[in-house]
Amino acid sequence: MTRSQQVARPVAVLRGTPAVPGVAAAPAIRPGPRMPVDIRTDLVAESDRASELESLRSASDVVARRLRARAGRASGAAAEVLAANAAMAADRGWLAAAEELIAVGRPATVAAGAATDRFADMFTKLGGLMAERVTDLRDVCDRVVAELAGAPEPGIPTPAEPSILLADDLAPADTAGLDPELVVGLATSLGGPTSHTAIIARQLGIPCVVAVAGLDEIPAGADILVDGSAGTVMVAPDPDMASHAVAEYRAVTARNAAWNGPGSTADGHRVEVLANVQDGAGARAARHTQAEGIGLFRTELCFLDRESEPSIDEQTRIYGEVLDAYPDAKVVIRTLDAGSDKPLRFAQHPDEANPALGVRGIRIATRDNGILDRQLDAIAAAAAARGRVPLVMAPMIATAAEARWFATRVRARDLIPGVMIEVPAAALLAETILRDVDFLSIGTNDLTQYTMAADRMSPELATLTDPWQPAVLALVARTAAAGTALGKPVGVCGEAAADPLLACVLAGFGITSLSAAASAIAAVGATLSSVTLDDCRRAATAVLSTAAPDEARAAARSILPHV
Known part of the structure; x- marks a missing residue:
């Protein structure tokens, strides 16, 4: 008796929000139960x-x-x-x-x-x-x-065969520990396309769909087909159909693996394809891909979980490791992006009613210039020791005055200043801000959340936190146009850059670089190489005339049917 016969379920297609492209077919597994709640009422002596x-x-x-x-x-x-x-x-x-x-x-x-x-x-x-x-x-x-x-540490069971993990949601500690050879697909009832689960799944290259209605009804052992591009979970699919879908996806993966860069459209229009990294190890791993450089070096890791601020010497060593991984290529370093869900013990964060809209990112530096100045000193020292001039950008910029203040500090150390566009106000003033800095990088995760006023983790709001939201795309297009008008580069370093179809649309807007998780580099680069700039521009124009994410995807795919 086959597994499908054992579970004896009719074919059903559940819909969620696409998170990580890819197709996988395998039996379902589920996490073990949480630790039981201790409700004892007796008191300890x-x-x-x-x-x-x-x-x-x-x-x-x-x-x-x-x-x-x-x-x-x-x-x-x-x-x-x-x-x-x-x-x-x-x-x-x-x-x-x-x-x-x-x-x-x-x-x-x-x-x-x-x-x-x-x-x-x-x-x-x-x-x-x-x-x-x-x-x-x-x-x-x-x-x-x-x-x-005295019980074993809770977590995800290690499957005996390739499987698809179904869960309400996963903690980062569980997602980060997944083996992509054994967990070949992932679907969750909760979360959004920019949640921690989705971001780590993308880094691991595991096809993922989030906010799937009805997922709780699928038992462990059921045969599943997950399509992370379409945002669907099929229960008890026809075996031949599932095999064909997986074979097609593997053919696309093989095409992607054969791409050897650099990033450009089929007619030679350059779009840099870069990697997002967190540390020297991540930068060295990116060197095994076709990433042309580093488009986002998140510097938070050396600050988090610290009782005291890391010294300038310690920071210099950490930044130097990333510069060493790409000695002759572009490296964009983001200054400390902390606060809200990433508090610093030594930064004396104020108590806030709404930390997500409070003192985070560059706003920490405006309260304590020393943290930023010491970080910039460390970056400058690492750069000078290697004869480099890296690009340095600030997170959570909301006004032109903030951008000007930051740029002055960066230029004083002979570094190249830029800022992230994550706040709608900054997108609306992109051209004004660009007069004071040398480049912009759009962080689509936060830009989407703040534009749509939607919690990224809410399953009810997952559609709102989709980077294909037309309002978000309109702000991205406006920011790219500002760069074109002033002849300055505008990149995208949010999760949107890892979506091959959306990458083509972004190129059509005039985005000059795309920075994504290393696992997404080949797919993005290979897809760009298969389309012309005119195709990208027509797709970009089409999506701006839509009113919903699904409409935007359909409009782009009608012009780029083979992407």
């Missing part, structure tokens, strides 16, 4: 409370060290979010809330769960980037409770 408190602190320290170790073995976005989760496991506020409960007699496991519920409620009410951390917070709590109980 007063003489034993100190021991209970020590057990909690020890367990949280073990979990934090494990997550730090996994961050050290990872790279890119996976390393960043694992480091952030390690910081969460050691967070003073969460520990203090649990310790208060232990002090009045609650067992450590009960106190950990109650403190987590309190913070989860608070994060949910804050919305935005803070709401994204609820899944992470509960995952950290499960790991601490398991350590307290």
Whole structure:
């Protein structure tokens, strides 16, 4: 009897939001259950409370060290979010809330769960980037409770054969640990196309669909066909049809692997294809792809999970590793992008009602010039030692005055200044801002969230956080036009740059570079090489006349049918 006969389910097609392109067919697996909630009401004897408190602190320290170790073995976005989760496991506020409960007699496991519920409620009410951390917070709590109980660390089971993972959502610690040879596809009930799960899945090259309605009804063991480009999950597909779909996708993958750069359209119009990296290891890994350079070096990793600011010498070494990986190529370094869901222990963040709209990115530097100045000094030192002049850009710029203030500091160190366009106000003033800086880079993840006023983690709002939203594309087009008018480069370094079809549209807008996860480089470059600039421009014009993401995708595909 075949597996399909065992589950005996009719063919059904569930629809979600496309997150990572690709096609995979395999049996479904599901995560194991979360740690059971400890609801004991008996109180710990007063003489034993100190021991209970020590057990909690020890367990949280073990979990934090494990997550730090996994961050050290990872790279890119996976390393960043694992480091952030390690910081969460050691967070003073969460520990203090649990310790208060232990002090009045609650067992450590009960106190950990109650403190987590309190913070989860608070994060949910804050919305935005803070709401994204609820899944992470509960995952950290499960790991601490398991350590307290002497149970194995919770996580995703290792399948015995290639499988498709179905889940409500995944914590970054779980997603970052997936083996793409065994977990060949991923579908979630929650999340959006720019959630941590989707970003890490893209880095790993795992086809992914998010916000899938009805996914909870699919049992483990059912045969599944996931199409990450179309945003569909097919249950009990015809075996021949599934095999044909996978074979077609593999043929496209083989075509992509044969592409050897540099980035350009079929008629020779140059569009740089660059990599997003987090550290030296990620930059060295990118060298094994056809990435022409680094379009986004996220510098947060050396700041997160630190009690004190890293020294200039330490930062200089870290930045030097990335410059060494691409000694003769373009490297774009983003200054510290922290705050909101990535707090710095040493930055004295203010208490904010809505941190996602609060002091983050460049706004931290305006409160404490020293953090930015020391970072720029380190970048300048790393560059000078190698005879390099890297491009340096600031996150979360909202006004021309902020851009001018930043550019003055960068130029004072003989570096090339630019800024990220993540705030709609900056997109609307792109031409004014470009008069003070040498380049722009559009971060489509935050630009989408802020344009649509939609939490990236909300399944009900996943359609709004789709980078194909016409309002977002209109702001991207406006920003690109500003670059064309002034003869200055405008790139895209958000997740939109990893979508091969959207990459063609972006080129049609006049975007001069695309920076994506290393796993997406070949697909983006090969796709661009198969179309002409005129094709891209016609697709770009078509999408600006649409009113919804699905309409925008369909309009682009009608002009670029073979992409």
